[in-house]
Amino acid sequence: MQTTRHTLVLTAGQSSGWVRDLGCQAWSIATALPTHELRRTLDANVLTCVVVDFTHGFNSDAHAALERLLALPNVGAVGLVAAGQLEDPLVRHLAVDHCLDVLSTPASPAQLTLSIAYAFDMLESRMHERDIDGNLLLRAGLKGGHQVHAEGSMIGSCEAMVALFRSIRKVARTDAPVFISGESGTGKELTAHEIHERSARRDRPFVVINCGAIPPHLLQSELFGYERGAFTGANQRKIGRVEAATGGTLFLDEIGDLPFESQASLLRFLQEKKLERIGGNQLHDIDVRIIAATHIDMPAAIESGRFRADLFHRLCVLRIDEPPLRARGTDIELLARRMLDRYRSDSQRTVRGFAPDAIAALYTYPWPGNVRELINRVRRAIVMSERPFITADDLDLGDYADRSTVSLAEAREEADRDVIQMALLRNRGSLSKAAIDLRISRVTLTRLLRARGMSAANFRSSRSAR
Ligand SMILES: Nc1ncnc2c1ncn2[C@@H]1O[C@H](COP(=O)(O)OP(=O)(O)OP(=O)(O)O)[C@@H](O)[C@H]1O
Structure with a gap:
């Protein structure tokens, strides 16, 4: 994809002085009317900032053409409105829902230049968004002629995430146990799910068990199930999670918290690929792929005797390390914008983006809760924000927004x-x-x-x- 910074001014009036002023900047400028032909004139491979000058008004045909044009994934729009124009529902809809920035006239060339730069930054950040298959989301959207939904899939474009996506694709092709380590909220479960979805087992179950959340005395029966009458209250046979995952993938989350007494039975199962329900006397062959994850320091857990080294070596045949969010550079902003797109409709108000102090805070804050925390903060900010742009205070990160500038x-x-x-x-x-x-x-x-x-x-x- 080319990255030419092409700016198109759409106006029903005469090309005015500010258009000429903009022409002196680094961008190439063209002026046109938003007619049906216009869409064809926009090369789908060129990122285009469209400045929509609403001040001279547009007829209804032009409004419909504008709406289609502004929805193109390679277009970022800046609206110019005169006083009172936003009271017109049509103008308000186009300006507020489709423009990345809206300026009131008269706008100075400096303001316009800033808004156009902002629109290009947004477009370029969209251009780097990748899904797990390494596809550029915007590029895919352009090729397929439709917007790509990344809902539920992993997003990332930094070097560490691209390497992670590569590892996911590689390990998905094998059946060996995978061990995923990473801080809480970095996406370990999502990674396990992506591995399953890309494996030959994708049509069979993906079963999750959180080893830290189940009381130790229930864990054994949760994992392996029991026969009727195995203990008081066992009125009927229960299939355990391991058996429920037959043919598919068993994701053992928080494996570091697996009680020591359950570690021996899990090890035996991994060695023999057979299980016996509690109270039963029959061994069942089980074919499952094991993926385990933890946020704890496993070498330390082994060193202190809390985790069996032999079990760890069985589980950790292939290893994936999830990078913490603070080490993902511009992915932080990418994810924040993606989550804003995803949850924007939680608010009655139109939330259009992040204010500069919020962007600064996103990069300064250390994100101990990683992507989960980022999602929660953005969702909260969408609801709390009283302005079109989310501020650092809306994210509850006011202390991290260094509002002073450094020369x-x-x-x-x-x-x-x-x-x-x-x-x-x-x-x-x-x-x-x-x-x-x-x-x-x-x-x-x-x-x-x-x-x-x-x-x-x-x-x-x-x-x-x-
Ligand atoms: N790269 C990503 N792109 C999009 N969403 C992500 C990404 N990574 C994580 N998420 C989202 O962040 C949230 C936390 O992810 P997940 O539950 O997989 O983390 P985890 O490391 O397993 O957490 P824990 O250690 O607490 O179990 C989920 O809503 C998940 O969809």
Whole structure:
């Protein structure tokens, strides 16, 4: 897909001064009327920002054409409205539901430029969204001529997620046990489900058992089932989860919390592929694929004797590590926007996007609850927000929105200070050695230190401390 930044101004009036001003910017500008032919003129492979100038009004044919045009996945729109125009339901619908940003006239060229840049950023972020098969969602939408629904599937475009998708596709082709590790809420269960869906077992059951949520004394019967009369209250035979998964996949969630006494029976089942219901005297052959997951540190659990090493080695033939959300870079924003699209209808009001302070907070917050927490915060914000754009406060992340801006000079100054400090610490305050590391002369280093009010002497104490 090309990434040409093409801007189209749709107006029923004369091309005015601001269009010429925009033409001087980096974008290519064209002016047109939103007629039926227009859709054909928009090359589906070019990301296009459409500036819709509502101020001169459009006839009803043009309104219908506009609606189709603005729904195209490669189009991001900015609306220009005059005072009172949003009271017209048709204009309000097109501007509020279909435009990424709406400006009141007169809008300055600077405001327009910002809005167009925002529309392109949104389009480009959409362009990088991938589903688990590595398909670019927007690209797929363009090719198929329809919007792709990613509901229920995994989203990610960062290097770690692309590697994860590759692993999922590979392990799905085999029948070996898979062990998924990762912090809570990173998508372990979703990953297990995706493996199942891509495996030859996809038409058979995918059965989940949360080993940490079932009381230890019930776990054995939940896993393996029981025969009638096995114990008081066992009025009829019960099939366990392992047997229920026959032919399919058994997902053992929170395997690290499996009570020690149940570990031996699970190990026996994995070795023999046979199970005996409690109170029964018959062994049944069971064909299931095992996927286990945990958020706990398994080597530590084995070291402390809480988990059997032999069971772990049986379960962990193939291993998948789920990256924490904070390590997924721009995927954080991608997921937030996706969840906003998914849950936007929870609110009566129209929520159009995230304010800059919310975006900053998304990147600063460490996300201990990972994707689950992100979904919850976005859903809450959709309901709580009183403005068209969700703020950091709506996400309850006001403390993480650094609203102060940093100039390039300040950022460079800070970076210089950090690098100099590191060099002095490493060389225990020796000016000559630090200067060699920094590949500058001793004289320059002395000058830089003086300019920053720093002293090499402050770093020498670490020499005597050793
Ligand atoms: N990459 C992703 N794309 C879209 N949704 C995701 C992604 N990863 C996780 N989710 C969603 O986040 C939520 C938590 O995911 P999931 O339950 O799979 O996490 P988990 O690691 O198994 O959590 P826990 O450790 O608490 O069991 C689910 O709603 C899931 O659909």
